[in-house]
Amino acid sequence: MVKPVTVRNLHGQVVHELGRLIVGGEIAPGQNLPREELLAERMNVSRTALREAMKVLSAKGLIESRQKTGTRVRDTVHWNQLDADVLAWRCASMPTEDFVEKLVEMREIIEPAAAAAAARRRSPEQLARVDTAYEAMAAAASLDDWTTADLAFHEAVLHATQNELMISLFSVIETALGTYFVLSARTAGDFKYSLPHHKKVLDAIRRRQPEVARQAMTRMVIDSRSNIRRRGKS
Amino acid sequence: MVKPVTVRNLHGQVVHELGRLIVGGEIAPGQNLPREELLAERMNVSRTALREAMKVLSAKGLIESRQKTGTRVRDTVHWNQLDADVLAWRCASMPTEDFVEKLVEMREIIEPAAAAAAARRRSPEQLARVDTAYEAMAAAASLDDWTTADLAFHEAVLHATQNELMISLFSVIETALGTYFVLSARTAGDFKYSLPHHKKVLDAIRRRQPEVARQAMTRMVIDSRSNIRRRGKS
DNA sequence: CGGCCTTATTTGTAATACATAATTACCTTA
DNA sequence: TAAGGTAATTATGTATTACAAATAAGGCCG
Numbered sequence A, B: 001m002v003k004p005v006t007v008r009n010l011h012g013q014v015v016h017e018l019g020r021l022i023v024g025g026e027i028a029p030g031q032n033l034p035r036e037e038l039l040a041e042r043m044n045v046s047r048t049a050l051r052e053a054m055k056v057l058s059a060k061g062l063i064e065s066r067q068k069t070g071t072r073v074r075d076t077v078h079w080n081q082l083d084a085d086v087l088a089w090r091c092a093s094m095p096t097e098d099f100v101e102k103l104v105e106m107r108e109i110i111e112p113a114a115a116a117a118a119a120r121r122r123s124p125e126q127l128a129r130v131d132t133a134y135e136a137m138a139a140a141a142s143l144d145d146w147t148t149a150d151l152a153f154h155e156a157v158l159h160a161t162q163n164e165l166m167i168s169l170f171s172v173i174e175t176a177l178g179t180y181f182v183l184s185a186r187t188a189g190d191f192k193y194s195l196p197h198h199k200k201v202l203d204a205i206r207r208r209q210p211e212v213a214r215q216a217m218t219r220m221v222i223d224s225r226s227n228i229r230r231r232g233k234s
Numbered sequence C: 001c002g003g004c005c006t007t008a009t010t011t012g013t014a015a016t017a018c019a020t021a022a023t024t025a026c027c028t029t030a
Numbered sequence D: 001t002a003a004g005g006t007a008a009t010t011a012t013g014t015a016t017t018a019c020a021a022a023t024a025a026g027g028c029c030g
Helices: A010-023 A036-043 A047-059 A084-093 A097-121 A124-139 A143-160 A164-178 A195-206 A210-225 B010-023 B036-043 B047-059 B084-093 B097-121 B124-139 B143-160 B164-178 B195-206 B210-225
Strands: A063-066 A070-073 B063-066 B070-073
Touching: A010 A047, A010 A084, A036 A047, A047 A063, A047 B047, A084 A164, A097 A143, A097 A164, A097 A195, A097 A210, A097 B097, A097 B164, A124 A143, A124 A195, A143 A164, A143 A195, A164 B097, A164 B164, A195 A210, B010 B047, B010 B084, B036 B047, B047 B063, B084 B164, B097 B143, B097 B164, B097 B195, B097 B210, B124 B143, B124 B195, B143 B164, B143 B195, B195 B210
Parallel strands: none
Antiparallel strands: A063 A070, B063 B070
């Protein structure tokens, strides 16, 4: 389930290696990286590959290069915190509870708003997609089927908002959260406990009742917050 | 006010040039770019510079390069929609009303939630910062002073949430919106009309009343939505 | 002492050569 | 003839070298 992110390109490996070091705090903000020539030699890559990697890290706001001065790690306020890689590196290096809280907080902001927007604007096709996902949840025979359908449900709601910014945000947050948790999963015995919540959201979206959808989704995320459990570090 | 984004690096210019073309739709998703050698020659840069630029665009999810196949523009679902550059390119090329609506929608989701979170968690220093910004708004003698203080107020609230993901999201959205609008500005005559709204938010944050802060901020953004006006394309 | 200029150092850009992977076409073989 | 493998082709990937440009630092000169 956890993808190893096997980067095929050499510069991609360098990006991840340096990115992890920086976000992980092993190279602190304000600190300078070694000269390109040295660093390249030390990492056993050409200066070309190293530079391509550094341009990517620059684009993510992690570093800043200037002639003569060298390349230095920028302050965290400049980091692209919403970049998928940056988030992944944080997840890998900062297993503190408060970061998870921040991710959960974002999720709890987005989802009710998305439900409301979906109820306001969904097309018949988008409603059908939510409906299909709901039926799959209702029919799920295993925890695996359930979680797959559950994710599909939330994605369908997001798509129904017709706001790709919201979709993108949710996607990034959800991926990062997935590193830590099995979302909304109780025991295998009653993994369908939240089905009524989902039904209320679905119905509200069908009837185009934004506030009802918002409240239903709010209750769902509040309820699920206490039920998410730490994933084993397998 | 509108920064021309004069990129000093050559590859940075190439990034913006290609990024604009792609996001602007002049090079459609699925379409292949010319071979690196050809494209470099056509843009009057070395293959080295072009490749550094392409790595950045890859990191933003806009393109995908594979050996033999070439480099092709990826589908929009893979774009890093929350990347500052990608947003800027969209703003520059897609002046349709519905995109502005999406930005405003995001803002209206974030701000009330931020106000609530700020009321819950703000430190004395963070409260002081909000307070300072409010006083500056109250004392503003010109529309310019007002808008500066207004932005400082909202930034202070965001910082008080202690959630850098929210801060980053707001920052990106606000920058993009700034391309289009003078936010919350009425006529020069009564530019302080929203001061009472701000006071309610400030007081709620001071008294640690999350729901009050949320509602006050909600009223403020709803009120301001109808008062934002199109900026002249100066 | 202060301002200007030279110099040294680091990143920026270019050009070239070759490696690698993936597609395509051909060629072998049952 | 069709299936399969194999070699040629062609794009990006990587390495190396050389030089340009910017700028911090130190020395020179007024």
